[in-house]
Amino acid sequence: MVTYTFLAVFLCLMGYVTYFEFALSEQFINNPYNKRQELFTQKVIRGEIYSADGVTLAETIVDAEENEVRRYPCARIFSHIVGYSGHGTAGLEATANFSLLRSNIFYGEKVVSDLQGEKSPGDSVYTTLNYELQLQAFDALGHYDGAVVVLEPQTGRLLAMVSKPDFDPNTIGEDWEELVDEDNDRSELLNRATQGRYPPGSTFKIFTTLEYLREHPEDYTDYRFSCSGEYTEGHKTIHCYNNARHGSEDLKEAFANSCNSAYSSIGLELDLAQFHAMCESMLFDTDLPVAIESSKSSFVLEEGADTSAVMETAIGQGQTLVTPLHVALITGAIANDGVLMSPYVIDHVSDDRGVLVEQYTGKEYGRLMSSEEAAVLKEYMGYVIEAGTGRQLSNDRYEVYGKTGSAEFSTSSKASHSWFTGFAHQDGKPDIVVTVIVEDSGVGSEYAVPIAQEIFDAYYIE
Amino acid sequence: MTNLIVELTKYLMIFFFALYTYEGFSAFRAKLSEKKRSRIYHRQLLLMYLIHLSAYLAVYAVTEDVKMVLFYLFQVLFTVIVMSCYHLLYENGSKLLVNHMCMLLLIGFIILTRLSFEDAVRQYVIAAGAFVLTLPVPYLVRSVGFMRRLTWLYAAVGLLGLLAVQLFGATSHGAKLSLKIAGISFQPSEFIKLVFVFFVACMLYERTDFLRVCLATAVAAAHVLILVLSRDLGGALIFFITYVVMLYVATKQLFYFAGGLLSGSIAAVIAYNLFSHVQIRVLAWRDPLSVIDNEGYQISQSLFAIGTGGWFGMGLYQGMPNRIPVVKEDFIFSAIAEELGGIFALCLLMVCMCCFFLFLNMAMQMKDQFYKLIALGLGVVYGFQVFLTVGGVTRFIPSTGVTLPLVSYGGSSLLASMMMFAIVQGLYVMRQDEGNADGSKNKKTGAKEKRKSGKTGFDSQVEKIS
Numbered sequence: 001m002v003t004y005t006f007l008a009v010f011l012c013l014m015g016y017v018t019y020f021e022f023a024l025s026e027q028f029i030n031n032p033y034n035k036r037q038e039l040f041t042q043k044v045i046r047g048e049i050y051s052a053d054g055v056t057l058a059e060t061i062v063d064a065e066e067n068e069v070r071r072y073p074c075a076r077i078f079s080h081i082v083g084y085s086g087h088g089t090a091g092l093e094a095t096a097n098f099s100l101l102r103s104n105i106f107y108g109e110k111v112v113s114d115l116q117g118e119k120s121p122g123d124s125v126y127t128t129l130n131y132e133l134q135l136q137a138f139d140a141l142g143h144y145d146g147a148v149v150v151l152e153p154q155t156g157r158l159l160a161m162v163s164k165p166d167f168d169p170n171t172i173g174e175d176w177e178e179l180v181d182e183d184n185d186r187s188e189l190l191n192r193a194t195q196g197r198y199p200p201g202s203t204f205k206i207f208t209t210l211e212y213l214r215e216h217p218e219d220y221t222d223y224r225f226s227c228s229g230e231y232t233e234g235h236k237t238i239h240c241y242n243n244a245r246h247g248s249e250d251l252k253e254a255f256a257n258s259c260n261s262a263y264s265s266i267g268l269e270l271d272l273a274q275f276h277a278m279c280e281s282m283l284f285d286t287d288l289p290v291a292i293e294s295s296k297s298s299f300v301l302e303e304g305a306d307t308s309a310v311m312e313t314a315i316g317q318g319q320t321l322v323t324p325l326h327v328a329l330i331t332g333a334i335a336n337d338g339v340l341m342s343p344y345v346i347d348h349v350s351d352d353r354g355v356l357v358e359q360y361t362g363k364e365y366g367r368l369m370s371s372e373e374a375a376v377l378k379e380y381m382g383y384v385i386e387a388g389t390g391r392q393l394s395n396d397r398y399e400v401y402g403k404t405g406s407a408e409f410s411t412s413s414k415a416s417h418s419w420f421t422g423f424a425h426q427d428g429k430p431d432i433v434v435t436v437i438v439e440d441s442g443v444g445s446e447y448a449v450p451i452a453q454e455i456f457d458a459y460y461i462e
Numbered sequence: 463m464t465n466l467i468v469e470l471t472k473y474l475m476i477f478f479f480a481l482y483t484y485e486g487f488s489a490f491r492a493k494l495s496e497k498k499r500s501r502i503y504h505r506q507l508l509l510m511y512l513i514h515l516s517a518y519l520a521v522y523a524v525t526e527d528v529k530m531v532l533f534y535l536f537q538v539l540f541t542v543i544v545m546s547c548y549h550l551l552y553e554n555g556s557k558l559l560v561n562h563m564c565m566l567l568l569i570g571f572i573i574l575t576r577l578s579f580e581d582a583v584r585q586y587v588i589a590a591g592a593f594v595l596t597l598p599v600p601y602l603v604r605s606v607g608f609m610r611r612l613t614w615l616y617a618a619v620g621l622l623g624l625l626a627v628q629l630f631g632a633t634s635h636g637a638k639l640s641l642k643i644a645g646i647s648f649q650p651s652e653f654i655k656l657v658f659v660f661f662v663a664c665m666l667y668e669r670t671d672f673l674r675v676c677l678a679t680a681v682a683a684a685h686v687l688i689l690v691l692s693r694d695l696g697g698a699l700i701f702f703i704t705y706v707v708m709l710y711v712a713t714k715q716l717f718y719f720a721g722g723l724l725s726g727s728i729a730a731v732i733a734y735n736l737f738s739h740v741q742i743r744v745l746a747w748r749d750p751l752s753v754i755d756n757e758g759y760q761i762s763q764s765l766f767a768i769g770t771g772g773w774f775g776m777g778l779y780q781g782m783p784n785r786i787p788v789v790k791e792d793f794i795f796s797a798i799a800e801e802l803g804g805i806f807a808l809c810l811l812m813v814c815m816c817c818f819f820l821f822l823n824m825a826m827q828m829k830d831q832f833y834k835l836i837a838l839g840l841g842v843v844y845g846f847q848v849f850l851t852v853g854g855v856t857r858f859i860p861s862t863g864v865t866l867p868l869v870s871y872g873g874s875s876l877l878a879s880m881m882m883f884a885i886v887q888g889l890y891v892m893r894q895d896e897g898n899a900d901g902s903k904n905k906k907t908g909a910k911e912k913r914k915s916g917k918t919g920f921d922s923q924v925e926k927i928s
């Protein structure tokens with residue numbers, strides 16, 4: 001019996017080791033902490049990165065003396081999402097490092113190059129990124145700092161991701177000292193689309209509305225509020241934008257008007273514990289399901305918070321911070337009937353001759369809200385375009401749903417970040433989500449909305 | 463060119479070692495004629511030399527250092543001497559066990575040469591010394607009769623030895639393991655494992671009444687407790703499992719076995735809640751990547767090594783095994799998997815299993831209950847230690863920090879392991895003598911005995927005797 005028990009234990013161990021080599025090892029090989037990836041650079045020439053429409057985003061040039069130089073033909077346009085390889089790695093160069101350094105060419109060919117002491121060509125990475133949209137977003141953001149995210153809500157494919165200020169990955173070596181200098185407060189290397197944490201401003205009213213829907217599933221349509229341009233509770237007064245008087249409005253109208261008075265009063269009615277739990281389930285304080293470097297959004301309103309904190313949080317001021325990608329993902333879930341698709345950037349990997357090595361497809365992250373809730377939010381966001389702060393996006397070529405915002409980020413000045421997040425639909429084309437933040441500009445409708453419009457137009461109107 | 467040699471020898475070594483392992487298991491087959499069996503052993507020997515030669519070809523190709531050639535020749539000489547001595551002095555010993563012992567030692571030399579030449583040389587010197595020291599052991603096992611009467615001496619040596627480590631030992635990697643006497647540092651627990659097996663065998667071979675079991679259990683528990691206090695979790699587990707299995711076989715009562723395992727589990731839960739270092743190990747086991755900067759660093763590096771090496775390995779000197787902390791001792795298996803490949807590592811595991819079954823088979827065949835328990839106890843110590851180290855570095859179980867016998871770097875571990883193999887070798891020799899004595903007394907039973915052992919297929923020598 002002792003023999004058989006031990007035999008069984010040993011067989012389990014051997015089975016596990018086999019399973020590890022077959023299935024589990026990939027996740028460990030790919031880990032950025034695994035310095036062994038560097039070993040591959042001695043045997044393989046780093047592969048190329050392409051956009052979905054076939055534009056080369058990164059390639060390795062080998063000169064006559066066999067010196068290898070990594071080149072980025074699109075330079076600054078894709079700086080954050082494609083990243084760089086040289087001074088460490090970042091962006092796709094980091095996440096796809098292992099794929100780029102692996103050569104899946106025919107084994108015999110590899111043995112031959114081994115014999116001749118030559119390097120094998122690495123596999124190529126084909127991304128979901130759309131060159132035209134990326135260029136459009138890059139140009140539209142212009143000289144402003146900020147970020148743009150464009151993705152397909154039904155699949156999770158990331159079509160464009162711009163962050164400014166940017167850097168030139170071709171000269172990362174020469175510029176390195178300056179980029180990481182202590183006195184440099186521009187943080188060009190930071191991918192603001194995934195790592196920048198901003199106050200959400202009025203885009204946060206999406207979450208406040210959702211919480212209100214959950215607490216009033218039957219009678220939310222009965223909601224009424226009379227706006228006099230400001231709302232006071234205790235020592236705290238909240239003003240509507242430009243002190244505009246919105247008059248008598250229901251929930252949908254308050255949302256479309258982005259009425260701060262109505263929403264700060266709604267905030268005071270909410271069950272804060274439940275509000276907090278809802279936000280956690282909406283990816284606050286959670287790692288976003290994305291392979292590139294990202295930061296967590298934070299929602300800090302606890303049960304028993306004081307009146308002014310509650311009022312500010314409900315309208316997207318206060319301590320709450322979000323990343324643009326997070327906002328885009330929530331918008332995507334609304335567009336996709338409440339189901340969030342995990343975003344992805346690598347469509348497939350092929351070897352040097354174009355033979356497919358691995359194909360990636362969209363994966364469902366999970367349901368964030370019921371399809372009824374998604375439908376109500378979609379209707380409200382449609383009304384923002386129809387009769388609210390996003391009227392200029394209204395057109396007869398495609399339907400738009402969205403929410404604008406302007407977030408004050410400094411107590412001393414009136415300057416604010418301008419937000420827009422929304423999605424559009426046209427029969428025969430996949431929907432797209434566009435999330436824009438323009439730093440230190442002004443109201444959303446003036447700065448962020450036109451950028452979103454250029455991207456929608458570029459996508460839906462050839 | 464270097465590249466070619468490294469790549470080529472890599473595949474050759476995998477091929478030869480797979481064959482070697484296959485031969486090792488085929489020797490277990492019943493109904494093998496003496497001639498065929500002897501041919502298997504010779505083929506194994508040839509394969510062993512081929513693996514060794516391939517490895518040092520690669521080593522030389524990379525280092526281009528003449529001292530590697532010299533070292534290689536010394537190792538060949540060592541192997542030839544070990545083989546000849548065992549075959550001449552202990553004609554009735556198990557050739558399979560000698561082969562495996564040499565194979566494991568040589569694999570240890572190969573990978574240690576790659577990791578650190580100085581340490582490999584040191585290991586070689588210790589192995590040579592250990593060989594000289596342990597050569598008479600099989601003879602002693604057979605001829606010294608009073609071994610079974612030293613019960614309390616074993617207990618005293620064991621407990622005092624462990625206590626000395628707990629009180630005066632040097633701490634390394636969070637555990638107290640070694641003592642320094644006259645400038646030489648050694649790990650008493652490696653030897654006390656053997657002494658402990660002798661103690662339990664002495665206690666239980668004659669009588670297994672309740673009082674006797676209680677007494678044995680109390681002393682065994684004291685051993686385990688001191689080890690837990692020294693934070694030597696691996697050691698504590700080995701002592702515990704060894705005792706439970708020996709107790710079960712001695713008493714044949716499942717109740718003791720189940721009771722032992724149950725109390726062990728309860729103790730493990732208590733230890734988990736009581737000691738933070740136990741919790742850290744478990745945390746690092748469950749999700750090593752989440753704590754990669756601290757607790758999970760070692761196991762993560764080990765998994766990177768095994769994973770990146772893949773089935774065929776990176777080739778000697780082509781990986782980064784030195785990035786794994788304590789690679790020469792506790793994580794030698796990961797280094798082997800990284801550079802020599804997953805297939806090679808699995809074969810290594812199977813060779814270790816083969817040794818373990820040889821130990822257990824010995825236990826089943828011994829008639830004298832004392833020797834039976836010795837063989838069993840040593841087998842469990844060996845087998846469980848292999849399981850702990852391989853399971854630990856591959857994240858099958860939480861890492862406990864034990865060495866791979868005969869392969870890992872370390873004088874105490876090496877000497878104790880060689881001693882263990884020598885004792886079992888002594889039992890093999892004695893087992894044949896038993897058969898011989900039976901045969902001269904009664905030819906009929908002797909013949910029966912022959913058929914019986916022929917069926918189990920382990921000792922071809924019986925045929926020669928009758």
Ligand SMILES: [Zn+2]
Binds near residue numbers: 227229246257258
């Ligand atoms: Zn208002």
